[in-house]
Amino acid sequence: MSQENVEIVRRMFDAYNRGDLEGTLNCVAPEYEFHPSGLFMDAQHVYRGRDGWVDFWHTFGAAWESITISIERIEDLGEEVLVLGTFHGKGCGSGVETTREAAWLNSVQEGLLMRTRTFPNWGAALEAAGLSE
Numbered sequence: 001m002s003q004e005n006v007e008i009v010r011r012m013f014d015a016y017n018r019g020d021l022e023g024t025l026n027c028v029a030p031e032y033e034f035h036p037s038g039l040f041m042d043a044q045h046v047y048r049g050r051d052g053w054v055d056f057w058h059t060f061g062a063a064w065e066s067i068t069i070s071i072e073r074i075e076d077l078g079e080e081v082l083v084l085g086t087f088h089g090k091g092c093g094s095g096v097e098t099t100r101e102a103a104w105l106n107s108v109q110e111g112l113l114m115r116t117r118t119f120p121n122w123g124a125a126l127e128a129a130g131l132s133e
Contacts, residue, residue: 002076005108009074009081012106012113017068021057025050029112036060037102037118065090069102075131081106082129084122105129 008027015023034047034056047056061067066089073084087102103125107115119125126132 002078004111005079005081005106006074006076008108008111008113009083009106010071013069013071013083013085021054024057025053027113028053029109029114032113033115035115035117037120063092065092065095077129079107079109080129081108082125082131084125 012024012027015021015027028050030050032049032053034053036045036047036056047053068088070086070088071083072086073082075082083104083106085102085104086099088097088099090097100120101122103119103122105117105119105125105128106113117128119128
């Protein structure tokens with residue numbers, strides 16, 4: 001089951017990087033919760049359900065000309081999957097490019113993401129997962 005959890009998380013990130021909203025929706029449960037890190041101004045509350053994810057997708061995406069996530073490390077933790085990655089974005093209008101580490105702790109049940117918690121850096125995610133750097 002654990003490898004399946006890793007694969008569903010990979011599918012989610014792959015769809016996100018392709019700009020495939022439907023593909024991401026196929027990875028999340030109807031009661032999905034997305035918890036942004038609060039690092040970016042327009043994404044500071046919990047988004048609930050598939051409609052919440054769509055709201056986040058459009059709100060967050062509106063600020064960026066392009067976004068990609070590079071997965072640097074993905075680790076099966078049983079019912080959770082830890083992702084340590086690098087966020088690459090190019091601002092809409094400004095063209096300013098940013099690259100920074102980011103991390104996600106994903107809860108998976110019955111082949112779907114139930115909750116994703118986002119962290120502004122790897123250390124915070126590792127601590128939340130009960131791991132050390």
